[in-house]
Amino acid sequence: MSDREDQLVGEFPLIPKQERAQLKRDLLLKSGHELFILKGYEHTTAKEIAAHAGVATGTFYRYFSDKRQLLMSLLEDRIEMFMPPEPKWGVSDPETTLAGLLESHDKRLKEMGLQRLLPELVAKDAEFAQVLASGKRKIFTRILSGIKLANDKGLTWTDLDLNTVTWSLMTLAEHTPEKMKQCGIQTDYHEVAKVICRLIFPPEVIIKLRTCGTADEEENDI
Missing domain, CATH: 1.10.357 (Tetracycline Repressor; domain 2)
Structure with a gap:
């Protein structure tokens, strides 16, 4: 884990190892990316990100502690x-x-x-x-x-x-x-x-x- 990840991302609730779980996480990242650009960070919720990705809100919190952690994951190394x-x-x-x-x-x-x-x-x-x-x-x-x-x-x-x-x-x-x-x-x-x-x-x-x-x-x- 990089220093930047320590500072901005923090510890994830779950690090997916199986391909299916990784695909769900990637869907959430893609959904968050699209909604943040469309609506702005402040007006986007974790529930909306999950719905846009086609998964339950609980699934969101399996992979990310909050929407900030998802956004910082998008920005990581960028x-x-x-x-x-x-x-x-x-x-x-x-x-x-x-x-x-x-x-x-x-x-x-x-x-x-x-x-x-x-x-x-x-x-x-x-x-x-x-x-x-x-x-x-x-x-x-x-x-x-x-x-x-x-x-x-x-x-x-x-x-x-x-x-x-x-x-x-x-x-x-x-x-x-x-x-x-x-x-x-x-x-x-x-x-x-x-x-x-x-x-x-x-x-x-x-x-x-x-x-x-x-x-x-x-x-x-x-």
Whole structure:
């Protein structure tokens, strides 16, 4: 059992070993996933999850202590999927590379669907909010480390605070999926990546990275 499971999931009433029992548990997970997205966490009950799965309410409590445990089981090992993607700076075209990462991240979030529950969960579940914040701090530290390496190589702006740059980068990347809703136009991932890269690199450095090609990528491996 992972540390995260210890924190968020807790001990299950029953760990299914037989295939039939595992199928029932999987049905409950699928049912909970669908209802949480459709109705929201607060307005979904264990009884509704069981009914939607086609099983008795008592069956629900054979596998999960409550709806929170079911939700945290859905989120288990997926916390990092909610984190903004970690850019790769030591490449010949950082803008295109980052645009691809942003688009893939947005696609994963849409496929999972549960990102809509995050504001509700963070507001109501202090333990989950703490784990999510811890995950963001780890991503922040890794991104900052990469930017510092780029700075050591003379690739970044010299007059900007790197902590502020990292925070700005993460904020933009994290809210990229919301751009279409707020602006009313389709998200152009390359335009977002361009803005982020301009926070890191002066224009002449971006041109240099593009023209140097893969020959310098090993040297700039950050």
